[in-house]
Amino acid sequence: MAIPIPSRQLFINGDWAEPLLKKRIPIINPTTEEIIGDIPAATAEDVDVAVQAARSALTRNKGKDWAFASGAVRAKYLRAIAAKIKERKPVLAKLETVDCGKPLSESEADMDDVVGCFEYYADLAEGLDAKQKAPISLPMKTFKSYVIKEPIGVVALIVPWNYPLLMATWKVAPALAAGCAAILKPSELASATCLELGEVCREVDLPAGVLNILPGLGPEAGASLASHPHVDKISFTGSTVTAVKIMTAAAQRVKPVTLELGGKGPIVVFEDVDIDKAVEWTIFGCFYTNGQICSATSRLIVHESIAAEFLDRLVKWSENIKISDPLEEGCKLGPIVSRGQSEGATILYGGNRPKHLKKGFFVEPTIITDVTTSMQIWREEVFGPVLCVKTFTTEEEAIELANDTHYGLGGAVVSKDRERCDRVSKLLQNGAVWVNCSQPCFCQAPFGGTKWSGFGRELGEWGLESYLSVKQVTEYVSDEQWGWYQPPKQ
DSSP states (O other): OOOOOOOOOEEETTEEEOOTTOOEEEEEETTTTEEEEEEEOOOHHHHHHHHHHHHHHHHGGGGTTTTTSOHHHHHHHHHHHHHHHHHTHHHHHHHHHHHHOOOHHHHHHHHHHHHHHHHHHHHHHHHHHHHTTEEEOOSOTTEEEEEEEEEOOEEEEEOOSSSHHHHHHHHHHHHHHHTOEEEEEOOTTSOHHHHHHHHHHHHTTOOTTSEEEOOOOIIIIIHHHHHOTTOOEEEEESOHHHHHHHHHHHHTTTOOEEEEOOOOOEEEEOTTSOHHHHHHHHHHHHHGGGGOOTTOOOEEEEETTTHHHHHHHHHHHHHTSOBSOTTSTTOOBOOOSSOOOOTTOEEEEOOSOOTTOOSSSOOOOEEEESOOTTSHHHHSOOOSSEEEEEEESSHHHHHHHHHOSSEESEEEEEOSOHHHHHHHHHHSOOSEEEESSSOOOOTTSOBOOEETTEESOBSHHHHHHTTEEEEEEEEEOOSSOOOSSOOOOO
16 A cells, blocks of 8 residues: 655744745655655755754844743653654554655654653753752852853754654754754655654744754755854764764864764674674674665674684575565565665675565675775775675684774673673674663663764763853852952042
8 A cells, every 4th residue: 555655845933834935855765666656856945944943043032932931841842743753653654654665664663762851851851950059169168169061052853864853863852852943854765754743843843943854965055054154063874974064064163063973893603602793793793774774793803713613694584584575564674765786705794685575675684704904895884785704713713803804883792701892892893782682772861883883872861961062151259358368549
């Protein structure tokens, strides 16, 4: 049954607005390769309007409506948004699946996470009230000092297409909890559910201009946001190449950025593992979300003594993955989001279009062996269901292989030896390390990378802090003259 695609405009200042240049972008269903609708395409002209709306939202009623409202007021709106999304979960999940190709079961799980994330930041927003005017202990009794946490201002939130609404929520929820006004720029490859967030905001009467949603092409909408003089911060999730351009634009006005970028994560598997358990986590860490995860552990580093048996089981498990229309029950691998290797390496399994699927951007899960560390397939992010394999002999060699990369987002270690897991976790150069698993993600825990995978953290209390500015207020409380200068004669 066809999934209806709502026809939306840009969401600016609390209502729908046609792009000033009337541009639109087709929506292509990656399962059928058919155009199933279109989305509005914002340009620099629309960005100007949205930024003005956001600034007005912050200053309206001297900030009392939003920026300087109590955290409890903002929490009420976040919970209302969560409730509406929960109510719409079946429709939103199907819309997500036809838009970006991920299996329906994953889209449904994403919607649950969206709800949980809004609720979590509602709680943190309320908690902000108690933290305001937190006293600072000073060495001089003639002064008293305290700290105020204030919203950083107007924030640009630029998100990718692999988790469209969930990645948006990772940024929108803490930004709104902090009291910021936001302009959300979803990917032109998957914007449908992000636009539905606009309708949700309308229904809960979110104050006009607090959240604006502008799909569009990166060079037209994203670049304009990054360089806009009245945007106070940029939070970007996407490629390292684009991040360099955003940092360059932000540097011209000395504005802060948070960057969550690509990855080429390792999963280090030692010889003492339960092989089937380790195999399942290995394929989950690389093939979940059709392999399109920035934190994918797509470099398998397995102990040489179990490599042959491990790879044999890896192929058998991979052969058992259901590849189908992502709306079909039991689908575990859908199409990649758009139409798009191997330098002498060996494709152990997969790499082709599944024979039973004649249309759609489908790729079999792919396992590549005989790679060298200089090969691009080992060093660069593929963003598809592609796993590269190398073996190791010693723990030191495994760690060296794991860290020999420009990236540092996610990494995993699998072993029954708890002390070894602790050692390796400390030595892996990644922002997130998973032990005896891969890819679990909770909104309470920080997420972000090192090296070329970016800086700053999303989620948890760290995600909220990134949208807050800290102000010290210090008062002289003595009745005595300060006494630094000699007083004039009367």
